[in-house]
Amino acid sequence: MKEPKDLTYGPGAPDMRAGVFSNIGDRIFRGVTLVFGAMIMTLVILMVAEMTRNSTLSFRQFGLGFLSHSEWDPVHERFGAWPFIYGTVVSSLLSLILAVPLSLGTAIFLAELARGKLSVAVAFLVELLAAIPSVTYGLWGIFVLAPFLRQYAEPALAAAFGFLPMFRGTPHGIDMLAGGLILAIMVTPIISAVTRDVLMAVPRTQREAALALGATRWEATKVALSYAKSGILGAVILGLGRALGETMAVTMVIGNRPQVSGSLFDPSYTMASVISNEFTEATSDLYRSALIEIGLLLFLVTIVVQSVARLLVWRVGRRLKEAKA
Amino acid sequence: MSAERGVLYRKWLDRMMLGMTTLCALIAIAVLLLILGYIAIRGASVLNWNLLTQLPKPIGETGGGIGNAIAGTLILIGLACLVGLPVGIFSGIYLAEFGHGRFGSTLRFLTDVLTGVPSIVIGIFAYTLLVLPMRRFSALAGGFALGVIMIPVVTRTTEEMMKLVPSTLREAALALGAPEWRAILGVVVRSAGTGIATGVMLAIARIAGETAPLLFTALGSRFWPRAIDEPAPALTLQIFNYATGPYEEWHRLAWAGTFVLVALILIINISVRWLTRNPYRTGH
Numbered sequence: 001m002k003e004p005k006d007l008t009y010g011p012g013a014p015d016m017r018a019g020v021f022s023n024i025g026d027r028i029f030r031g032v033t034l035v036f037g038a039m040i041m042t043l044v045i046l047m048v049a050e051m052t053r054n055s056t057l058s059f060r061q062f063g064l065g066f067l068s069h070s071e072w073d074p075v076h077e078r079f080g081a082w083p084f085i086y087g088t089v090v091s092s093l094l095s096l097i098l099a100v101p102l103s104l105g106t107a108i109f110l111a112e113l114a115r116g117k118l119s120v121a122v123a124f125l126v127e128l129l130a131a132i133p134s135v136t137y138g139l140w141g142i143f144v145l146a147p148f149l150r151q152y153a154e155p156a157l158a159a160a161f162g163f164l165p166m167f168r169g170t171p172h173g174i175d176m177l178a179g180g181l182i183l184a185i186m187v188t189p190i191i192s193a194v195t196r197d198v199l200m201a202v203p204r205t206q207r208e209a210a211l212a213l214g215a216t217r218w219e220a221t222k223v224a225l226s227y228a229k230s231g232i233l234g235a236v237i238l239g240l241g242r243a244l245g246e247t248m249a250v251t252m253v254i255g256n257r258p259q260v261s262g263s264l265f266d267p268s269y270t271m272a273s274v275i276s277n278e279f280t281e282a283t284s285d286l287y288r289s290a291l292i293e294i295g296l297l298l299f300l301v302t303i304v305v306q307s308v309a310r311l312l313v314w315r316v317g318r319r320l321k322e323a324k325a
Numbered sequence: 326m327s328a329e330r331g332v333l334y335r336k337w338l339d340r341m342m343l344g345m346t347t348l349c350a351l352i353a354i355a356v357l358l359l360i361l362g363y364i365a366i367r368g369a370s371v372l373n374w375n376l377l378t379q380l381p382k383p384i385g386e387t388g389g390g391i392g393n394a395i396a397g398t399l400i401l402i403g404l405a406c407l408v409g410l411p412v413g414i415f416s417g418i419y420l421a422e423f424g425h426g427r428f429g430s431t432l433r434f435l436t437d438v439l440t441g442v443p444s445i446v447i448g449i450f451a452y453t454l455l456v457l458p459m460r461r462f463s464a465l466a467g468g469f470a471l472g473v474i475m476i477p478v479v480t481r482t483t484e485e486m487m488k489l490v491p492s493t494l495r496e497a498a499l500a501l502g503a504p505e506w507r508a509i510l511g512v513v514v515r516s517a518g519t520g521i522a523t524g525v526m527l528a529i530a531r532i533a534g535e536t537a538p539l540l541f542t543a544l545g546s547r548f549w550p551r552a553i554d555e556p557a558p559a560l561t562l563q564i565f566n567y568a569t570g571p572y573e574e575w576h577r578l579a580w581a582g583t584f585v586l587v588a589l590i591l592i593i594n595i596s597v598r599w600l601t602r603n604p605y606r607t608g609h
Contacts, residue, residue, distance in 0.1 A: 036412050
């Protein structure tokens with residue numbers, strides 16, 4: 001239901017209340033809600049300020065070289081974040097490679113193929129994957145996934161694709177592959193839920209037009225997919241944002257060794273993991289400052305990634321609304 | 326459309342691709358069942374009353390429990406609600422009622438940003454804000470971190486739910502002569518109450534499972550939680566420590582702890598789903 005624009009009340013109406021109906025209770029109420037709203041704003045600003053302030057020491061000491069140096073030596077207080085950046089980026093990309101096809105398939109099934117109760121039930125089950133806590137994925141990863149990878153999956157991969165450097169080396173089970181797999185499971189519900197919503201928002205006429213021209217259902221689905229593609233890209237980037245910042249599950253299965261290795265069978269380390277593992281042990285100010293700088297970096301990267309994703313999803317939503325109107 | 330391709334090929338491709346999407350959905354559900362199945366089997370087999378009510382035993386002794394961790398998690402959730410609920414609900418009201426201007430859209434954007442901030446970063450924030458000045462790890466810092474994580478979830482649900490309330494209800498209250506604040510609090514917020522409550526429940530389910538922001542705020546402890554300015558145990562921290570530790574006995578406790586945690590979270594999720602179930606069908 002759309003509100004006429006000249007109404008005095010209701011969402012979207014021009015705000016004329018202060019003048020005509022001003023009432024002391026109303027002003028106080030409005031003030032109180034404003035104060036709480038401003039608290040959120042303060043919180044975000046404070047977050048940036050506190051983390052910047054607390055990482056200044058490390059930034060002064062190492063400058064931009066902090067990002068590119070791969071030495072991480074708490075004893076001699078020489079810190080470079082490259083192994084962690086590398087581990088974060090590679091594990092996140094690996095998770096997307098695995099999760100995107102799976103999520104798109106699931107989303108297409110939910111939006112185009114399944115109907116009524118079946119679609120609702122399957123969507124709910126997939127969303128439950130997002131409700132399972134990170135530490136639970138980690139526990140499952142250590143005791144179920146890692147032994148499986150070590151004994152069966154990794155030897156099989158090495159036998160079949162051993163000519164590629166990424167499948168060489170001793171199968172550890174606790175390694176980059178395990179980290180990427182766990183992340184893939186964790187981002188699948190996000191990517192598939194957003195993609196499903198985007199697909200559901202595509203006007204039915206798009207598919208009907210294709211079907212009327214004699215297209216098969218899959219071809220009509222492709223039309224819907226191309227209509228929704230920037231929203232789907234947004235969904236994938238939202239998944240990326242989640243993968244970059246994910247901490248516990250990755251920490252528990254990735255092996256936590258600060259090294260840059262081309263093999264997926266080698267242990268690695270991520271930005272979030274190094275913070276979670278070493279923060280309480282960081283006794284010197286410089287050590288702690290370096291860890292906070294990694295946290296600040298993670299914060300800034302996820303903000304950019306999230307903003308891009310939201311913009312893409314939001315724009316598709318708006319375009320579709322206009323098309324429907 | 327590729328008319329030059331054979332009809333048979335196109336039909337085959339259609340079947341095959343749609344079959345693949347079904348397979349994808351089946352894989353996703355299979356993974357869920359695999360994880361829940363392991364938790365149910367390994368967790369339920371070790372669960373008993375002592376385990377739920379006792380303190381952990383020293384290393385090497387069998388038995389002992391996760392009672393303190395369960396209590397700690399409940400306390401942390403309580404503290405988080407003290408921080409997260411007022412800020413979340415009132416800023417949600419602000420966004421729904423007064424948030425049409427530029428400040429409103431900025432606030433909405435920042436709330437979304439806050440949703441995407443990795444929880445470990447919020448842990449660092451709580452550390453610099455509370456642990457450093459107080460010079461000690463505390464339940465308070467842990468509760469604050471969880472509260473910050475709750476805020477955006479509660480804010481956005483409150484806003485969405487209030488916008489669903491028909492404006493006729495508000496207009497009826499105003500026509501009866503109620504001042505606007507009473508119309509909002511007494512009619513709009515109350516009508517949206519169930520929706521807001523489910524949002525709060527989901528936010529609680531989410532923070533109950535958080536580990537990363539507690540690592541260097543609440544820290545964890547082997548004792549019953551005592552004061553809010555002292556380190557507090559938490560179920561998730563205990564699971565993490567036990568899972569990564571070397572002892573068989575610890576692994577047993579980790580599975581039991583996970584069973585309790587996941588059961589709590591699933592119960593909240595499923596009951597919220599059941600309470601808010603919608604007769605609306607999503608098919609085309």
